[in-house]
Amino acid sequence: MSRSNEGANQGSKSGADFLQLDIGQAPPGGRTDWLAGRLRAAIADGTLPVGSRLPASRVLAAELRVSRGLVTEAYQRLAETGQVSGRGRGGTVVVAGPPPAAEPAAAPERGGLVDALRAVPCRIDLSPGVPDLTAFPRTAWLQAERRVLGALTPADFGYGNPQGAPALREAVVGWLARNRGIRADPDEVVIVAGVAQALGLLAQVLRESGVRRIAVEDPGSLGARQQLEYGRLEPVPVRVDALGLDVAALRASGAQAVLLTPAHQFPTGVVLDGERRRDLLGWAAAGGLVIEDDYDAEHRYDRAPVPALRALLPEGVCYAGSVSKLLAPALRLGWLLVPPRLSAAVTAAKRYADLGNPVLAQLVLARLMDSGELERHLRFVRRRHRRRRDAMLRALADRLPGARVHGAAAGLHLMVTFDGADFEDTALASAALELGVKAHPLSWHRLAPGPPGLILGYAAGSAGEIEEGVAALGTALEKIPGRGRQPRRGSRVVRG
Numbered sequence: 001m002s003r004s005n006e007g008a009n010q011g012s013k014s015g016a017d018f019l020q021l022d023i024g025q026a027p028p029g030g031r032t033d034w035l036a037g038r039l040r041a042a043i044a045d046g047t048l049p050v051g052s053r054l055p056a057s058r059v060l061a062a063e064l065r066v067s068r069g070l071v072t073e074a075y076q077r078l079a080e081t082g083q084v085s086g087r088g089r090g091g092t093v094v095v096a097g098p099p100p101a102a103e104p105a106a107a108p109e110r111g112g113l114v115d116a117l118r119a120v121p122c123r124i125d126l127s128p129g130v131p132d133l134t135a136f137p138r139t140a141w142l143q144a145e146r147r148v149l150g151a152l153t154p155a156d157f158g159y160g161n162p163q164g165a166p167a168l169r170e171a172v173v174g175w176l177a178r179n180r181g182i183r184a185d186p187d188e189v190v191i192v193a194g195v196a197q198a199l200g201l202l203a204q205v206l207r208e209s210g211v212r213r214i215a216v217e218d219p220g221s222l223g224a225r226q227q228l229e230y231g232r233l234e235p236v237p238v239r240v241d242a243l244g245l246d247v248a249a250l251r252a253s254g255a256q257a258v259l260l261t262p263a264h265q266f267p268t269g270v271v272l273d274g275e276r277r278r279d280l281l282g283w284a285a286a287g288g289l290v291i292e293d294d295y296d297a298e299h300r301y302d303r304a305p306v307p308a309l310r311a312l313l314p315e316g317v318c319y320a321g322s323v324s325k326l327l328a329p330a331l332r333l334g335w336l337l338v339p340p341r342l343s344a345a346v347t348a349a350k351r352y353a354d355l356g357n358p359v360l361a362q363l364v365l366a367r368l369m370d371s372g373e374l375e376r377h378l379r380f381v382r383r384r385h386r387r388r389r390d391a392m393l394r395a396l397a398d399r400l401p402g403a404r405v406h407g408a409a410a411g412l413h414l415m416v417t418f419d420g421a422d423f424e425d426t427a428l429a430s431a432a433l434e435l436g437v438k439a440h441p442l443s444w445h446r447l448a449p450g451p452p453g454l455i456l457g458y459a460a461g462s463a464g465e466i467e468e469g470v471a472a473l474g475t476a477l478e479k480i481p482g483r484g485r486q487p488r489r490g491s492r493v494v495r496g
Contacts, residue, residue, distance in 0.1 A: 015063070015064065016055075016060060016063035016064055017063075018055050018060060018063070019038060019039075019042055019047065019048075021035070021038060021060075021063075021064060023035075023064045023065065023066060031066060031070055032070050032073050032074050032077075035064075035070065035071065035074040036073075036074040036077045036078060039054070039074065039075075039078055039084075040078065040083070043078075043083055043094055048094050049094065050094050050095060050096065050121045051093065051094060052093065052094045053090075053091045053092065053093050053094075054075065054084065054091065054092040054093070054094070056091060057071040057072045057075060057092075058071075075092050079092075081434060081435065081436070082095070082096050082122070082123045082434070082435050082436020082437070082472075083095065083096050083436070085123070095121065095123055095436070096120075096121040096122050096123055096436045114127075114222060114223050114440075114444075117438060117440075120433065120438070122433065122436050122437060122438045123436030123437065124436060124437045124438070124461060124465050124466075124468060124469035124472070125437075125438045125457070125460055125461065126437060126438055126439045126456045126457050126458070126461070126466070126469050126470075126473075127438050127439065127440060127457050127460075128266075128267065128412065128413035128440055128455045128456070128457040129325070129412070129413070129457060130412075130457050130459060130460040131324070131325045131326070131327075131328065131329070131381075131412060131459050131460065132381060132384060132385065132459045132460055133328055133460065135377075135380070135381050135384060136327060136328050137327075137368075137373065137377050140368060140373045140377070141364060141368070144364045144367040144368050144371070144373070145360070145364045147367060148360065148363045148364050148367060149360075152363075156359070157359075159355060159356070160356050160357075160359040160362075161356060162347065162350050162351035162355055162356040163189075163190050163191065163347050163350065163351075163356070164189060164190060164191025164335075164356065164357065164362060165191065165359050165362040165363055165366065166186060167362070167363055167366040168191055168362040168363065168365060168366040168369075169186040169187075169189040169191065169335075170186045170366070171365070171366040171367075171369035171370050172186075172189050172191075172335045172369070173185065173186050173189060174369065174370070175369050175374070176308075176321075176337075178375075179298060179305075179375075180294065180297065180305075180307070180308040180310075180311065180321075181305075181307040181308060181311040182308050182310050182311045182319065182337070183311070184310075184314070184337055187343075188314075188337050188338070188340075188343065189335050189336070189337055190335065190336045190337075190338070190343075190346055190347055190350055191333070191334070191335055191356070191357050191362060192320075192322075192334045192335065192336050192350065192357070193332040193333070193334065193354070193357060194322045194324055194329070194332050194333070194334045195224075195293055195295075195320045195321070195322050195324070195334050196223070196224075196227055197332075197334070197353070198318075198320040198334060198335075198336040199224060199227040199228060199231070199259070199291070199293075199320070200227055200230070200231055200353075201336070201346055201349045201350055201353065202231075202291060202318060202336075202338075202342075202346070203227070203228050203230075203231020203232070203233050204231055204349050205342060205345045205346055205349055206231075206233065206257060206289075207231065207232055207233060208345070209345075211233065211256050211257055212233065212234060213233065213234045213235075213236050213253075213254070213255050213256070214228055214233045214234070214235060214236065214255055214256075214257045214258065214259060214291075215235075215236045215237075215238045215250050215253050215255035215257070215258035215259070216228070216235045216236065216237060216238065216258070216259050216260075217237075217238060217240045217245055217259070217260050217261065217265060217266075218237035218238060218239050218240060218446060218447045218448055219240060219267055219268065219442065219445045219446040219447075219450075220237075220240070220259075220260075220261075220265075220266060220267075220445060221261075221266050221267075221293075221295075221445060222444050222445045224259060224293065228259065236253045236254075236255045237447040237448060238250050238253055238255075238258070239448065240265060240268055240270065241270075242270060243270070243272070243273035243275075243276055244260075244262065244265060244270050244271065244272035244273050244276055245258070245260050245262070245265075245272060245276065245280070246276075247276050247279040247280050247283060248279075250280070250283065251283060255288075256287075256288060256289065257288065257289040257290075257291060258280075258288065258289070258290055258291065259291040259293060260272070260290070260291070260292065260293070261292075261293050261294075261295045262277065262280075262292060262306075262308075262309055263294055263295075263297040263305075263306055263308065263410075264295060264296055264297055264299075264300070264407070264410045264411045265407075266293075266295050266411075266445075267406075267407070267413065267415045267440075267442065267445055267455045268406050268407055268415055269406050269407015269408070269409065269410065269411055269413075269414070269415060270406075270407070271303075271306055272306075277309065277312075280309070281309065281312055281313045281316065284313055284316030284317065285313060285316055288316070289316065289317075289318065289339075290309055290313075290316055290317045290318065291317075291318045291320065292308060292309045292310055292317050292318065292319045292320065293320050293321075294308060294319065294320065294321045295325075295411075296325045296410070296411045296412050297321075297410075298325075298326060298378055298382075299325065299326075299381075299382060299385060299410055299411055299412055300382075300409065300410035300411075301382070301385075301386045301389065301408075301409060301410060302408070302409040302410070303409045303410060310337060314337075314339065315339045315340070315341075316339065317339070318336065318337065318338045318339065318342070319336070319337040319338075320334065320335070320336050320337075321334060321335055322334030322335070323365065323374075325412060325459075326374070326377070326378060326381070327365075327374075327377070331361060331365070332357070333357065333361060333362065333365055381459075385412060385458070385459050387463065388458045388459065388461070388462075388463060388466060389408060389414070389458050391458070391463035391466045391467060392414060392456065392458040392466050392470065393405065393408060393414075394467075395466060395467045395470035395471065396414070396416065396470055398470075399470045399471050399473065399474035400416065400470065400473060400474055400477065402418070403416045403417070403418055404416065404417045404418075404419055412457055412458065412459040413455055413456060413457045413458065413459075414455075414456050414458065415442065415453060415454075415455050415456075416453055416454045416455075416456060417442065417450075417451045417452070417453035418451055418452050418453060419451045420451070421451065421452055423452055423480045423481065424441075424443070424452065425441035425442055425443050425452035425453055425454060426441045426443060426444075427480055428441065428452065428454065428473075428476055428477060428480055429441040429454065431476035431477075431479050431480060432472055432473050432476040434476075435472040435475060435476055436472070437469045437472040437473065437476075439454045439455065439456055439469075439473065440454065440455040440456075441453070441454060441455075442454060442455060454473070456470075456473075
């Protein structure tokens with residue numbers, strides 16, 4: 001066969017090398033559906049991973065010997081479900097994989113719902129707990145790192161103190177004194193790999209001392225509850241209302257310890273009421289143990305700071321904090337202060353867990369704290385977060401009328417409830433994910449029944465992304481059966 005004849009035969013095929021597509025397999029009158037289905041299947045099985053570029057519509061149309069409009073329509077269908085995005089000269093790019101086959105609520109109870117959702121690609125991430133990672137102070141970090149490296153001796157590259165680098169423990173003491181009103185000694189500080197590790201260490205130490213049950217806020221953080229369960233403690237839910245944790249219910253629970261977020265409760269955003277704070281500290285002084293997770297307490301906009309519980313009763317409060325929400329979770333840097341009676345056991349648990357955090361990152365963070373750079377960064381991101389919060393509030397009022405918004409005065413997220421509605425909030429989160437938008441259903445973080453809701457983070461996205469994401473939530477809500485009547489009025493904001 002001559003080379004020219006071979007080329008003619010090749011050209012007569014209505015197919016393409018891309019995904020080995022053969023238009024002859026398409027049913028009559030259903031070519032667009034067939035092409036869109038083949039592309040979705042390739043995205044689902046990983047043949048087209050996130051970041052892949054689709055052929056230009058005119059190129060693929062020529063290869064398949066179909067009209068360009070047919071290919072354009074197939075691409076548009078994938079764009080409408082948030083799986084691809086047109087980027088001008090950059091072409092059409094895969095931006096999100098398929099939503100999970102099962103509804104999020106069907107995941108195993110211990111299976112890491114938050115981790116599973118985190119791994120799913122999306123167009124817009126409104127998950128709570130995600131800070132503005134684009135704001136990481138790279139220049140300041142690099143400058144501090146150079147200065148630290150220039151001052152280190154060879155001996156400094158050996159194993160560090162499992163309790164943490166002395167320089168960082170001293171810097172943390174100064175930071176907490178200035179920002180949270182806590183007076184402490186560097187020897188009281190244990191440097192940990194974030195609050196998650198702090199809870200793991202405390203669970204181990206408490207269990208070894210005979211504690212089996214620990215009270216937790218309801219609603220409260222699913223991740224924190226799972227961390228305690230992994231440490232073989234039984235979480236006992238205690239309700240949270242407009243005044244914070246119900247201390248009378250805590251007393252009735254019989255739990256010997258309690259984990260709570262008193263400065264900015266997760267997820268409701270309420271501040272623990274003054275009278276309840278006094279009652280809680282009385283409970284701790286009588287032998288109870290408070291574990292204070294100072295979750296995003298620095299991020300406040302419309303209210304004065306409240307003192308940390310640790311500042312009022314050091315002997316009855318374990319205090320945990322980190323830079324995950326201020327700088328980046330990837331640093332895995334936090335601190336834990338414990339009463340003297342637990343200090344030796346917690347330090348030993350940290351030593352046997354990992355021999356201590358990496359020293360270089362600790363010294364860089366210490367320099368940022370001591371130089372005032374970290375406080376400058378905090379002021380910068382506060383202004384930025386406030387603008388994004390305001391953008392989300394406006395979008396919620398426009399796109400989710402009738403929704404009740406909680407916790408707007410501080411933090412990095414809002415809680416939205418649909419009072420009087422009768423639908424599963426996991427269904428709403430799944431419908432939003434199909435549109436390329438992530439959000440946490442409130443029911444994930446609640447043990448007792450209650451109205452459906454969502455927890456929406458606003459720190460990680462631009463105002464435009466927030467508006468687009470909330471608009472997608474409104475579209476998703478329209479698809480939910482039994483969503484109840486949503487009156488056309490602005491959302492009600494409970495500032496917390």
